[in-house]
Amino acid sequence: MYNNKIYRALGIVSLIGFAASSWANAYPGNGPSESATLNSLINWAIEHDVAQQKIQFQADAISEMGIANSQLMDPKMKVGIGGLPVDSFAFDEDPMTNISVGLMQQFGRGNSLSLQQKQSQQQAGSVRKQADIRKLDVTKVITNTWIELAYLDQSQQLIKQNQDLFRELTRYLSTNYGVGASQAQDLIQAELQVNKIDDQLQSNQQMQQRLRAQLSEWLGEQAWQVKPKAYPQWQALNTYLAASPDNHYQQLASHPNIQVADELIKSNETGIELANESYQPQFGIEVMYAHRQANRMDGSAAPDLVSAYVTMDLPLFTEKRQDKKLSAAQHQVGASRTQRDLMLRQMHAQISAATIDRDNTQQRLERYRSTLLKQAKEKTQAVERGYQNNTSQLDEYIRAASEELVIELEQARLAADLQQANNNLAYLLNKY
Template sequence: MIVNNELYGLGFTKPISLCIAVSIAAIPAVSNAKEMKASTSIAASTNQLNALIESALSQDSSRAQYTAQSLAMTESGAASATLMDPKLKVGFGGLPVDSFKFDEDPMTNISVGLMQQFERGSTLELNQRKASQQASGLSLQVSLREREVASQMTQLWLELGYLQYAESIIVENQRLMTEMEQFVTTNYSIGKSEAQDLLNTQLQVNKLEEKLQLNHQMQSRIVSQFSEWLGSNWLGSNRSLSASYSLSWPTLNTILSSHAGTAQYYNQLNQHPMAQMADSNISVNQIQVEVAEQAYTPQFGVEVMYAYRQANNMKGEPASDLVSAYLTMDIPLFTGNRQDKNLAAAQHQVGAAKYQKDTLLAQMNAQVNALMNDRINLQERIERYQERLLPQATARTQAVERGYQNSTAQFGDVITASSDELALQLEVARLTTDLNITNSKLAALLGGFEYTSPESPLTHSK
């Protein structure tokens, strides 16, 4: 809250003004008490948030979608590793056109045959491995979705906690300014204050009401955003949440401690779902190279036919039935424009997939280093506030209060000093919120969240 210099020298009587000064001086103590209470409930707030995240993940439809897609790819792989269905061949041959009788010419026969085509080399096995690897890549989408949901919900939780703390500061300022309005009104009625003093005080009260309304609006918006993951039923029964702008990060702190003094986080980033998906993509393309190499091996087919004859042979005896068997084989002799090109294309895809992963890791490592820079600076700024600015603001407030009691300072000076101290406390809360949001982003990259991942969701029954 900003208090104009026009509030200086409002002409309050000493006893009444002293009461207000004591009230103002008590606000930092109240704020400090609330801050201490918030710090002691960090673990409880973290557990509450983790419970919400786990509840959201257990009913997240996107996780169910990725799981279903992974199962579908697994089933497709099993289908692709199966030989083609055999072909049944039924017909007749050698039928005389002058009589169309089956027992007149010994060459006439009714035949039944089966044809079976075999894939080249190990193509079937490779296709199954490829589909299985693709299914593994899709299943990693579940882990990626979990980190995205956890990061988004954590950041909203921290913003909600900050807004709730800011609300308490606004309420305290509103209470103070309401009392000031009453005192200014009393002094104005006895001619000790000007009309502009009363109008300025009323304006400050109305501004605080507007800030409080905006704060409530932003809190309601954040709570409504939680319904994206927790559902509309949850929203109807959980309009009020007690959040915190600070959380505990034991797992993240352990990870960062193990990488102290280095700017390379590649070992940890390789465990990120996106990096693992890139590895899966490389494996898929490597298998595709092996599939392309199978095109240099011949493809075989087998055909067996049985021919039934009704006519007699030239000796007048029943003609013997016939059995035929064939082996077909295509030989890849001219490979320059087909097999060679397909193999070269598959090899280039492997190289492209590896470069893609290298680019991804470089981008993610740069993000981690940028976040680490923000984290260090935020910690230093918070330390400066706690060790220098806040103690100085408190000492200033106390000095102004003593000066006012000794008639060497104006009542407006007391208001300004107390308001500045409250503003600094709110700035510390903002920095703490930003620090925890930075931790949330780092946790999403390095795997530092504390929630327990629920079991993979089952697909809907058919």
């Protein structure tokens, strides 16, 4: 009687284990509807991202300030009294006394005003390019969270099926224990395993809730309804990698990070042009009109006077000013170009590292699918037969079933790690 019930319990256990492993091998898939759902979430997050608005405001501010700084200086008005006698302070006593009104206008140095506007537009363009970086960042973060949620959902299902397995076993052992057909230690062992699985499920749920809370930064309340059931398909990335390029520098040149660096270089090169304009003289004009009230010595009315001047500064001593400005601008260009080269090298190295991770993870995942999981199942089945024949203990079977679950979870983790490697490559290569 005892053996028949145990055989029945273990038969149900085996059936559940087989269903769980079959589900693990098939899930998650790459259905197009799930991928489209991920894309729609990313598009919604980008459209409602306040950081995009901030970047646009910053670019507009730089552009408007550039227009303001590229205009001529406001003209200055000069009003005064000249040649006023101090003994009488009379305006009509001395013919030299006059009331004058004048205007002064200063012009830009060479082409400096147009160059300042050009530089401001380049700086604004560099800021606008940062919006593309932000889009990539949002895409990467949401895709990362999507992958982790898909993995945790898969793990949850595996753990639940393992839990159902041991609950079924616990019920049979409890029934047999009530009639004296099973040992107390076997029942306790099975109940302990059920409680341990409960803790695993709670930990899994905690991680899912944390990820959804983080996802709400971009998706708001809809983050709590996200239920990913498939991994991304990576069509653009796979097409690119299928060509097996050894050098990724050409592709990296179109990455927003590098484009921002390119705009910065252009802006600094314009700074050299501005520094060269500092060697040019700066001109100004001044026009004065003087009204006189006194008469000449012959009694005739003194005529009013008009004066006109042209001013020009003389940049004669350039060693400590203009030369240093030009040298500083040239160093700035060198620094920005070096920064671009450094960024290219770093990103290329990151691509190489991500490619190595991707390849090795694929190999390890294949090993799990073809060998490790198969061996774990065979071991569980062997221990099960031994338990049925009273040649092994229940705790041996529980350990074997637990090890099989661990391997299934490790395989699921490797599948998620492969997706994360693809995510890193798609970000670096701009191939979402």
